Amino acid sequence: MTDAPDLFAAPSEAARTARIVLQEGLGSALDALPEAVRQHVRDSGFEGAPGQVVILPQDAGVDALAGGGSGRSPFEAAGAAMALPEGAWRFEGLPEGWDPTVFATAFALGGYQFTRYKQARRAPARLVPPDGADIAEAARVASGAMLTRDLVNTPAGDMLPSHLEAAVRGLAARFKAKVTVIKGDALLKENYPLIHAVGRASADAPRLIELHWGEASHPRLALVGKGVCFDSGGLNIKPGDGMLLMKKDMGGAASVLGVASMIMDARLPVRLHVLIPAVENAISGNAFRPGDILPSRKGLTVEIGNTDAEGRLVLADALTRAIEDDPDLVVDMATLTGAARIALGPELAPLYTDDRSVRDGVIAAGEAADDPVWPMPLWDGYDVQLDSPMADLSNTGGKLAGSVTAALFLRRFAREARAWAHFDIFAWNPSARPGRPAGGELLGGRALWGYLKQRYKV
Structure with missing residues (x-):
């Protein structure tokens, strides 16, 4: 680090x-x-x-x-x-x-x-x-952002699920946090079928990594990060140039770890729960297939329209787990859709939430920190695009409004949350700008940290 x-x-x-x-x-x-x-x-x-x-x-x-x-x-x-x-x-x-x-x-x-x-x-x-x-705050935020950059910049050969677990354990040791891991076929036993299905084709076993920190008397905050350490697209394989940056598909996990490091360093009065479903979306004889219908931890069944829409699947199980503990706030960060990049480019972090106070607070904090966040619509009219004739829902929502329908998919698994927000981030600077070298980036994370300081009064 x-x-x-x-x-x-x-x-x-x-x-x-x-x-x-x-x-x-x-x-x-x-x-x-x-x-x-x-x-x-x-x-x-x-x-x-x-x-x-x-x-x-x-x-x-x-x-x-x-x-x-x-x-x-x-x-x-x-x-x-x-x-x-x-x-x-x-x-x-x-x-x-x-x-x-x-x-x-x-x-x-x-x-x-x-x-x-x-x-x-x-x-x-x-x-x-x-x-x-406030030099302690500046060092705290810069260190968290650099942790995210380092993790995203590391190629997949050195940042598979086992490596990501090691990174979480290293961060936990620094702040005396607790880490639990459910790995491989134990995911089926513990009822995380979507995480298992997406990651089972890899030689590096899928896992749900959880970090716990803070006092039980403080409000619970859940941060969920998409940890797809490499995304081949699965059986709906990506073209070669589409895989070149797929080491950054764990950018959501890297981002929540960067924010978590700020939270723990500042001793924010929260009971922090970080959840990272860590998988490689690989190809082998036991890879999940288009047309498969998979169960989820929540009990909803999901028809697979495309194996390259895998991030929302692993997040679904992780969000369900996070909400079971009734947190005050749930935030997920994910490099979820190319549609978000087409809509807003690489410099703006798209934010989805039904909670106006969360939306306005994060946007204001982003303006103060020069980490711009843009509100996106959870448009109910597009929810029908997730309908499936065979299952409770499909993991694809058609060719239009792809970032919106991906967020609506996640909302199906987050409805019971007191407050939920979703960042569909890029986690990458395609070209260098002052203070933002080309490569991995904590996009939206400094805005989120600024909001959390306000929400929990530090």
Whole structure:
């Protein structure tokens, strides 16, 4: 796990100074510099764009300028972590409206590098926390996001269900949480038939991983993460290019673990229950088939219209289990549908919930953290698309509104929840942006964490 606190320097540490320059304020920023320095900045091509940095001569009064783009978000300056030279850096104030804790978080995330298989190209610059920053919170959030990134970036050969279980056990050991695992054919004995059916074709046995933490007197919070460690599509096999990113199909599991690490580190007053149905959707002689009718833990039968719609199946059993303990709130996160990506692209986290207070709270928290979340409709009119002539419902809902019908499928298994929310996330940055390197990403997770802090008063 990447150690985010190492990205921060002590306030007393000797540090060079940097100044954030917004694009619209470039002229006035240059006017404050000596003429020779102004020419140096012009010659460098510096325009205040996100990720841009220019090192200044010694007589400039400041050591570097860092681009802040439009100034919309502290993330616009997060690229400075890898653009500034190594060492400690102190920023001369922040643009108006920038939250210093969000800036510190963004700066830390801008220094992230995935180093399991390749050496870091350099050490990131280290930030002297700006005035007013809650550095413990910034480190907590950055560490959780980096945990998610590391898990998603790890290829499936090293992140199958057994590896994911090991990652959960490692996190649990850090925070003295309890882990239970139901594995292989024991899933049938314990009544998790959908998880078993999806994962039984893999040499790495399917399992339901549960993490428990917190005091019994606190409100119960259930986080459910889709843990499809690799998705071949099953017998409805994906084309080759469709499998290239399927290591990230456990992005929901990685995301709830990132949020769980924040919850436990902050000692949020909740009784946390994390559930991860971990499977590989593989192909062998005992793979589940199109046309099969499968039982579920809830008792509903499901006709399989497509084996590549497997994530909702494993989530169905896990959601049923979560709700049995009557939690105050149930949240699931899943890389569930390509339709969500077509609708909103890779930067917006689609959120489904019938609870308006949850919806509005998560959206507001996402705006504050620059982790945008977009509300999506649980449109009752499309529920009939899940009807099956042979079973209680089908796992496919037709060719239109695929993200909506997937959410409606999950709602069939979450109706008894006091409050339920579903994130249909991408968990991946297809190209790099400041503070968001290409690769695995905690999409919507920082928004969820911000909401949970408000809901449970921390």
